Amino acid sequence: MIHVILGPPTAGKSTHVREHAKPGDIRVDFDDIANLITGMDPANHTHDKYVSTVVRAARRTLISRLLEAPPDDRDVWIIHSSPGPTQLLEYEKAGAELTTIDPGKDVVMKRIKTERPAAMQAVAGKWYDTRTPKRSTTEKGLGWRHQQQRDRLLRAHKDGTPCWWCGKPMYRDKARNPDGRALAADHTKARATHGTRHLADRLLHSTCNSQRQAGDHDDQRPALKTPTTTSAGFKW
Incomplete structure (x- = not known):
């Protein structure tokens, strides 16, 4: 099974994966990849432009490969805050289970102030601004x-x-x-x-x-x- 976890910064996506994934499952997390290749602390959430560009490319390749040939002996957990329409279609075609983690805008903004760089406030604001009232397959009500x-x-x-x-x-x-x-x-x-x-x-x-x-x-x-x-x- 492929699980795609969506949500704004600090929503608890990584925590959700840690609580539900079992040892041996494949996890695709932007921050984890960036911190691995730069030797930074696992809790780090600040990455320069070059690292971010490289990691985005690596993540695209990983996701593409996993969707084309998913493993049959373990689950895949992909943290993808806000995938575009094309990426969503690819997830749906692969039969992925999409779950949105959203504790609410007020909670997210308060967490960002104490846990993340200030620039993340704009990212979170955009995430909420682009959400539509209509419930889609990406929003299963599991908030x-x-x-x-x-x-x-x-x-x-x-x-x-x-x-x-x-x-x-x-x-x-x-x-x-x-x-x-x-x-x-x-x-x-x-x-x-x-x-x-x-x-x-x-x-x-x-x-x-x-x-x-x-x-x-x-x-x-x-x-x-x-x-x-x-x-x-x-x-x-």
């Missing part, structure tokens, strides 16, 4: 409101509860989950068919959530085909 709901579900979660999709146990600690990822918030009533007003109402393994998609094949989910034995010896 700040969704993250808050996921946090509520996690607080109420009991470790070991079986995943509705695969039947295997779910844990807050992503290292204990079968896919090695953090749990994802899922909508019983798929947003694609029931609209975007519904909040997520359960947790699934991240991979199971991706496999479920719009829920068209819920009747074929693995949990219905493979009985799972609990610690008490019961099968369900």
